[in-house]
Amino acid sequence: MPSTSPVVLEARGLGKRFGATKALDRVDLVLRPGEVHALMGQNGAGKSTLIKLLTGVERPDQGELRIDGRPIAPESPLQAQRAGISTVYQEVNLCPNLSVAENLYAGRYPRRRLLGTIDWALVRRGARELLRQLHLDIDVDAPLGSFPVAIQQMVAIARALGVSARVLILDEPTSSLDESEVRELFRILAQLRERGMAILFVTHFLDQVYAVSDRITVLRNGRLVGEYVAAELPQPALVSAMVGREVRLAEPVEAAGPARADVPLVLDAQGLGLRGKLHPTDLQIHRGEMLGLGGLLGSGRTELARLLFGLDRAKQGRLRIESEEVALHHPADAVRLGLAMCPEERKTEGIVADLSVRENIVLALQARLGWQRFLSRAKQDELARRLIEALDIKAADIETPVGLLSGGNQQKVVLARWLATDPKLLILDEPTRGIDIAAKQNLMAEVVRRAREGMAVLFISAEVEELARLCDRIAVMRGRGKAGELPGGCGEPRVLAMIAGD
């Protein structure tokens, strides 16, 4: 790809091997000032690994890095930062115990001239300023961990923007964000591009790629497929470059159709609520039904899901599972009744990073069976293998610790864990976060297939299009209570209108 513009960051022949996995195999990457460069590839293609090599988190086995033509070998993120590379890593990697303001300024605090101590007033002011750029108005003194992932992600982005860098790297910055925030982010990226910054950007949303990027580098199985000019690469060609074969994205799975009234209820919540978190809410889900739950950030979707699963204890209302009145004190109670929940915070509430893929997959089923009824190793292996295949999880083998999997594949493992329990009701809180397009289709197809077999699904998603397409019925949350319900297939605009509250 001939190009005359100067090069800021250049990687040549980068390779990285983790044990038996060749995560990256002689990959080249060129970033130019004033360009947004998208890095694309399926889950486990090596995108995050490449970024870790660029920023000194990991050392490459082979290849070289240059900034402005000078070779560099960053040994730590600190060195990379000094060399002018500012990064948002895939997992929200900030300190939950520190305040938002501190997270924004850690490592580059403004000091008071007199004593050399940190000037907290300036930190706070600067933090508010930075967040205002992203139209985020939150208490900057509250610990970061008290905010949902979406906000943490925004803070991470704000931190990266706050560094006056020459290269900005964003690894799946938009996975937890909803449309308006994405738009906000892109507006800022455009400004930075104008100022001549080089931006590397990873996402699994194709429309986002075309919305901002100038160039696209595609990786597949750790190898470089090619570098393209975005405008010259049609979407189907991009997808086949990523997947490695012709794929048609034309036929996404569709809703199973509205539930008939004679189908029994799996779950029936009457006035379920918890003061300060959720107003009393009614919700019914039928057998085999896919119920979507829409709403803005902070509208209370996660809160509702947590109450239904016994993660928080409801203070008001009644809950019936299969017409039996129940009181859930503990997720174990819910699991025993055949409920399952894929939580929104994968890293803290989902995976157990140090346990193997197999153990993560059998964990919930085993918890449901109790400690005496131990699944034999053969059964565990069989179960894990089956789900790994069904969900197309990319792992070296079933004994690999889940923490070593790529982000998307970790997400799939959490889903596999709950599918393994064969639940009556599966609650999915943003299940497709960080999953590539092909895998997403695959995954939702599996969920829909299970729904057709009788499993009820409560599906929370920030993607309204997905909700409108896949669900039999959509409930919309607003202001920590239910705003209303819409039938499936009513179309995206109506859902959006109800979410917005007009």
Added chain:
Amino acid sequence: METTRPHTSPPPSRWERVRAWLAWPLFWPLLTLALLLLGNGLLNPGFLSLQWRDGHLYGNLVDIANRAAPLALVSLGMTLVIAIRGLDISVGAVLAISATAAAWTIGPQQGDGLVPLFLAIAAALAIGALCGLWNGVLVATVGMQPIVATLILMVAGRGIAQLLSGGQVLTIYYPPYAFLGKGFLLGVPFSLFVVACAFVSLQGLLRRTALGLFVRSIGHNPLAAHVAGVRARAITIAAYVTCALTASVAGLLVSSNVSSADANNAGLLLELDAILAVALGGTALGGGRFHLAGSLVGALIIQTLTTTIYAVGVPPQVNMVVKALLVFAVMLLQSPEFRAWVRTLTAFHGRERQS
């Protein structure tokens, strides 16, 4: 707990086989123990000899194993507690309480009947279980930090034991009781059977049931385990109860061995030794990854250190320094980073010599 034995995959090249051994979690602790014993044998030729005397084995090795038994037991329990991200510093006090309770139950009697023996064992175990329950509830239900929760029993426990004993060293004159701590079965100290029994049953519980998986999931990520429906609270309490039970069995062994219960001194500083044993055995003190067998080896290493110091004739004022140096050496030997560092050092020197 995954003591993944070195398995030989289809084409087992020699180097691969060595690598598999090196990756075996018990390899370094065992090597350390072997080196210590070997060093002792060189310094003191009689050290490793075993004799058959009065119908049982006799020698330093037997002493080490027998002396290590209480520590080994407690380390097993401590391993569990540490595996679920806890810590129990009350084990020494629990040991003292149980020992005193047993001695108190027996009282001044001297007969030969077995009833007092069983009563004493029952009393010790019951009070041990109670202590464990107390700790477990404070940690899991009340939500105190483990070190403070168990500090309470650590401080008050010896007081309770002394209350039972009236501040006396309770001497036990009843012969059957002595069998627990100094009897021999098949020529081997009975206490070793007790340890083996505890190890096998715990290992069985953790390997043959789902408890091992639950324990590790709680240790690595308690929140995720909770969401997955693991009953973390019950398991946490059970771990503390188990730990206290091992301490009370250790209390039986210790008091039986010297035929007396010393409320003030029995099990003093045991908590530190137990945690050290657990750490030397390769268990991560942050929770999750644990090795029961490693903890046994760790206890043996510590006892070997102590016995070495006595056998070599180190003056008492130097004891501590020698122990410290040995512990440092043992830890460094087990650290992969240290070994890598030594390798780079030697490689560097090798290169220098060549040029």
Added chain:
Amino acid sequence: MNALARSDTTPSARAQGRWRRNSAYAPLLTTLALFAAMVGAGGILYDGFLSPQVFLNLLVDNAFLCIVAVGMTFVILSGGIDLSVGAVVAFSTVLLAQLVQRHGWHPLVAIALVLALGAGFGALMGVLIRRFRLQPFVVTLAGMFMARGLATLISVDSIDIDHPFMTSVAYLRIPVGGGNTLSVGAVIALLAVAAGALLAATTRFGRTVYAIGGNETAARLMGLPVDAAAIKVYALSGFCAALAGVVYTFYMLSGYSQHAAGLELDAIAAVVIGGTLLSGGSGYVAGTLAGVLVLGVIQTLISFDGELSSWWTRIAIGALLLVFCLLQQLFWRKR
């Protein structure tokens, strides 16, 4: 329209269960309130308990504990632990006494050496912990054996100090009004708390310590000097222990290898009671002072009682700790 700008949420209302307690100053305030309650109870129960000097004696008698606990706070905030502090205190007293009494050094020179050795010893343990990825518990436990062992090697029996400089500092009483006084050690302890609080709250090092305790990987990815800070933490703790040793020497006017036995546990307890999480990343140095005072007041209540037998003394200490921790837990939960 922006979703977040208009979202109608109350901050940090999400229940994270017990696993993540994002409290700010609540633990500190509860601790102080409970401390006041305990003092009040003592005043009702025992004559002479409420005299200001009794309160000041809490500082005078626990000065060394307070200093050690300040260092320990940093270690625990960074997610580590330091078991060697009690032994380092003992070692410092012995070395200082030996140098001054038996080798005729000037106390100030000896003190400087002792402080440097303490910091160096801590730094060495820090290097072992970080460089070779050893567990802090084990390294500092071995460090504890080492420091006590060295102390015993220097002198088995206790060494009395009668150097005029040492005795005059030891007897010096700083009047604080109303005929009440503080010792030099107590003043040093207060200064240490103030310095520690400033260090933790307003310096890059202090904030890095919090970040490491919160999430070490994240701290590293943010480009913070994680290893250097962690080593400094142990050096600081060693320094504090040596300083406490110096204060202890003034307090006792003697050096003895068995001094400050079990002090590490008291320090850890003080830190934790003061509201710092043992898992790291959350807590305040000021809380540690409160923790020290609480432990001191328990001890004082017991000595004022004068009715308890030896074993009831232990049980009573345990019970008071329990009551205190239960109440603390109750208030934290309530919030």
Added chain:
Amino acid sequence: DRQADRITVGFSQVGAESEWRTANTASVRAALEAPGFNLKFSDAQQKQENQIKALRSFIAQRVDVIAFSPVVESGWETVLREAKAARIPVVLTDRAVKVSDDSLYATFIGSDFVEEGRKAARWLLQDSEGKPGPMRVVELQGTVGSAPAIDRMKGFHEIIDADPRFRIVRSQSGDFTRAKGKEVMEAFLKAEDGKIDVLFAHNDDMAIGAIQAIEEAGLKPGQDIRIVSIDGVRGAFEAMKAGKLNATVECNPLFGPRLAELVRDVHAGKPVPKRVVVEEGVFVASQAAAELPKRKY
């Protein structure tokens, strides 16, 4: 009123680390809880800091007399000066303290640890009269650095080192406990291959533990290995009665009544001797049977 006539005594005990100590506490408490006294008792859990805190609280409570058994000899200067400034007389029990100014305490009642070591050695010399050397002696020391351990060792060596027949082949700390005493003795027996003639233990508990180790090694304590220890607790008399222990040097903890007298005198301002020695003897195996029923601790 009567309360005013009573002498308030603050007594700070070291702890409850041994039977000896418990007996001592019981004796003191019994004597000072008698009419005419008002006792404030405080247990220091073997920590000097705690003891100093206790003394300070006694001063704050304005007791009439302070009595205490110091954990260690040194480190008392400051707090004793405070007591003196508050005009509270101090009586030391059990152990002496090193202070620059003798007037900081009124009197000291208790044993002489060095003398106890000497007594043990003298008994050994006496018992070995006519026996040819060399005799191999092992020593079980108390807790490293503790005053009794240091002094008893000093006294014992003072006498023994002068006699060329005796050779101390091993000396190790047994922490004053039975369990450690047994463990260390086990190691001694193996390291010396049983060739040990005499055991000197710094207290009875270690000797009792060691006796078990000797028996388990197939030897006869009291005959194959002669044993002398210090304290004279009940267990030692039982062992002597069974012929397993040869002698014990008494260290008498029952000085409560004598202490009460001293306290009364000190409070009344009467002159008292600076040093009051407690009556102590050496008991040998042949006396044990007769002596055992009389032992109070």
